[in-house]
Amino acid sequence: DSGVTQTPKHLITATGQRVTLRCSPRSGDLSVYWYQQSLDQGLQFLIQYYNGEERAKGNILERFSAQQFPDLHSELNLSSLELGDSALYFCASSVAPLASYEQYFGPGTRLTVT
Amino acid sequence: QQPVQSPQAVILREGEDAVINCSSSKALYSVHWYRQKHGEAPVFLMILLKGGEQKGHEKISASFNEKKQQSSLYLTASQLSYSGTYFCGTEGEGFGNEKLTFGTGTRLTIIP
Numbered sequence: 292d293s294g295v296t297q298t299p300k301h302l303i304t305a306t307g308q309r310v311t312l313r314c315s316p317r318s319g320d321l322s323v324y325w326y327q328q329s330l331d332q333g334l335q336f337l338i339q340y341y342n343g344e345e346r347a348k349g350n351i352l353e354r355f356s357a358q359q360f361p362d363l364h365s366e367l368n369l370s371s372l373e374l375g376d377s378a379l380y381f382c383a384s385s386v387a388p389l390a391s392y393e394q395y396f397g398p399g400t401r402l403t404v405t
Numbered sequence: 406q407q408p409v410q411s412p413q414a415v416i417l418r419e420g421e422d423a424v425i426n427c428s429s430s431k432a433l434y435s436v437h438w439y440r441q442k443h444g445e446a447p448v449f450l451m452i453l454l455k456g457g458e459q460k461g462h463e464k465i466s467a468s469f470n471e472k473k474q475q476s477s478l479y480l481t482a483s484q485l486s487y488s489g490t491y492f493c494g495t496e497g498e499g500f501g502n503e504k505l506t507f508g509t510g511t512r513l514t515i516i517p
Contacts, residue, residue, distance in 0.1 A: 293446065293448075324505075333407075333492070333507055333508070334492060334494075334507040335507075336504050336505055336506065339504060347503055349504055381446060381447070383447075388503070389503050391454055392452070393437075393460065393461075394449060394505075396439075398446050
């Protein structure tokens, strides 16, 4: 158990819908990362927050957005969902904002868009 | 640019050794190694930083050639528990590059 929690574990929704994925980092970690993992793309970095502020951005679509709240939990919002958005979404946390610190991954949310 | 891992897959008998390689076309500040078992989250193994610092599990061995932008993960006397997909993640140098780009993974299967 990494100490990072994610909810829900599974999510099935239809195209065009909007969903919110939630992540709580390990106690003491200020940085949260979001990754998308699909079969043909591997682990893709989406976005990073540190202590409530956006720190780094990857290949995140405009239909996706995220935020980190004062209690340090983070939410990833996915809207106008398409079939291709079906994937495993991981959040990870680390103590510092730099990528050169170990990241601890949550169990993931499996999103299926039908 | 996504780092390239080799081999893509390897099958070993318990007790055998393996080397997994990770190569990047850009200047790197750090290389991370993670292992992911099927249906589970990636688990941190090691970080290798430019300048020689390493952070990670004692039983894991790895190297980082800064000039060639290459890293290798050494798995010795493999155990059944080593099975899984190994990912390297690379962090570039300079402002704006402090994020990990992961390779496509190396699937390791250990058989008794």
